[in-house]
Amino acid sequence: MDHFREVTAIKVPQWLAGWNEISFNPKEHRKRPKPYFYLFSLPARELRSLTGIARRSASGIAPRAADLGIQRQHEPERSEEIKQFVEYGFPWSTLNESKRQSAEFNDLRKPGWLPTAIVINILEITDSRPSGGVDQNDLVTIAQEGQSHKIILPYSDWTPDWRPSHSPPFEVIDGQHRLWAFEAGDTDFELPVVAFHGLDISWQAYLFWTINIKPKRINPSLAFDLYPLLRTEDWLDRAEGHEVYRDTRSQELTEALWSHPESPWHDRINMLGEKGNPWVTQSAWIKTLTSTFVRRWTGRSTGPGGLFGSRMQEGEEVLGWSRAQQAAFLIFAWKAFRDAVGKMDSGWAKKLRIQAIKDSAASASSGEDPAFYGRYSLIPSDQGVRGYLHVLNDICFTWASHLQLRSWQVERRAGASDADAVALALTTLSRHPASDFVSSYAQQAARFDWRSSSTPELTDQERRAKLVFRGSSGYRELRAQLIETLRDGKGDIAEAAKRL
Template identity: 25%
Template sequence: MAKSPKKPAKHTGVKQGALTAPRTVPALRVVQGDSRFYVFNMKASELWPMVSINRRSETEDRGYQRVLSQARVEAVANHIKSGRPVPNSVLISLDKAEYDEQSGRLTIPKGTDIGWVIDGQHRIAGSHEASAEVDIELCVFAFEGVDQEFQIEQFITINREAKGVPTSLVYDLLSHLPNRKKPADVANERAAEIANELRRDEKSALYNRIVVTQSPSKGKVSITNFVRKIAPLVHPDRGALKVYTLPEQKGIIGNYFSALKKIYPDQWAKADNIFFRTIGFGAMLNMFDEIFTLTLSEHGGFKIEDIEATLKGVKHFEFSAWDSYGSGNKAEMEAASDFRTDFNRSRTNISKAKIRL
């Protein structure tokens, strides 16, 4: 009886690839202007261990790849295990390779960090994740001997120039597929995308505040907690933000936290900022629907100044009472109820103050 292949490990942190022996594959050489690359196929279980991924550091100015989303990896893996193909190619860079024109074979030398992923890390990782059950072949395009600047240029070109299909069209087309992705999976992936964009945006109040690869320290929130609270808002069937595009959703969430930063500067300046503790983060997002709807209704938009105007009556709210609430959904709901009570009272007082007899 054949031994079952070992289940691939989860993919986190820096990815360093290696070959313990040279690998020769049939390949086609392609020349475009001054660029030369090779096209070949390779099993996912063989490609993943070979390649390295130069991921962007959260704290240092190095790397260029986005943080790997486990949700996207598992989505690719499930897609493959259900018997569907992955026709898209992946793009890598080989530091060294020798090509034999007569035999049409490419030899990749042994070593560490001999190949770098430029585009397709989620397809490679997801295919590797599925390889214990279904080990598919991936179509690989490989540049040879290009520096990091060239790799970054290719990465930016691929990811910036690609024109995304409107979300509304995607949701409409998904309804025609009998085994479509579950709405909750779509919501989780979208929330993770928003988290990754906001935490990298230097103009965002959430810049460097969302932690992906480690446990959050004071003043930061984990991407898991972020997705837990944001996914319901972007749920394609019932989310308050379901009709908006990714850039609009990012802007709405970003503006909300930027407004909190301006309204509560003393609280924001604390190392143990309440808005990034589980209870505070959860409570303020439990209030989001009401604040969002009211702000749109009264100000016609959701700019930072619009949100400030909506919340001006509770700018002196005392958050210290939340310290004794503990954690969990119940505590978040109680904290949100406290804020809602003061918020509604302030609005009543403002309405009374406007009455002139």
């Protein structure tokens, strides 16, 4: 029998009788946890190798070990700060290079202790993840010998080049940035570990929230990027209010659409709700996004969920795009729509351009396309914005399993207000298969007659048909008619529309 490396651990029972009344539901990724966890220590680099190394290939596709539906997201800058602290302590680690080179501040060097435990989950052979399970030969098991317990690792002696053959046996719940600070360096630097065993992923998200948010250690909005699964937790919606994620994220995305130079809505959103401003208000944009891309999905009976705020139907896992990626996706979709409308030289678009010339409209003289931006176009109205985004979200959510959405990753994770990060995401998105689907949607949506009821020279029948888009019921009617237009087309867009 092969000899495996064993690490002594302390078993810590933690269970109260009242916890038996908790609702444990495997279908919600909350199966009943074991009533204990383990305490032990491991060299930092060895611990890191057991949790996988999230290196990205040139294609931008993430390794299976870094699936966005479950794992916390990594910010390299935070790990670099921790690395400097470990090596030099505080405050020497915060000094600039010139001060470090001088001997004047050498007395400020201190030990860089990391006494706080890394919290992990040890996967079992039955644990299923979107990235796959753990190979039998890579499993970490636990054995009891008398009163002591042993963590049995899948090798006899660890070496720096050891890698799991498939998914790693450990999942990091909290402490990833501390762990990832050890790319190289002293292999004897050990970290304390708190290890759960076979803990379901919803409980992992819950632990992350209670460790990091309730003590007010990090910004709640950032937490939804670091641990995307939190976006869909029902207990957060009920206890904290949906605005924790949904309203805040919708406002941030609206501001990105207004501020980013590549956005068709750059400086074309009424951010202050001013009277006389012709553009859709910020408030209306926020309501549209919370009703579409950032809405919850509570089940198939309620229709599609929000692409940014719901568990996906395949495997019911959340899409873990960063705020910059979310903003880039919206900007790309609107650019594709503007381009598609701009290429139309007949039908409703041509009629609006002719009307603008007759009226000497400001939009015509400014170089803006009256078919997209003009006062007789539905597109720059509240109903138009809601209609285009509503159907875009729904067909993407419905067709998600075909679009490989999780494979679109951007090395730089940042907020929607980071213009450079959004520009980088736009560049990478244009090379992703999903971009063709979105562009095709935009082209087919442009076939819809986007003239408003106030357009001159409409026939009485055309005007009556347009009047149904007014008022709150107009949102639903515009969505329904736009879907009908898509259903009459061909290809994936038509098939996705038929599913709606």
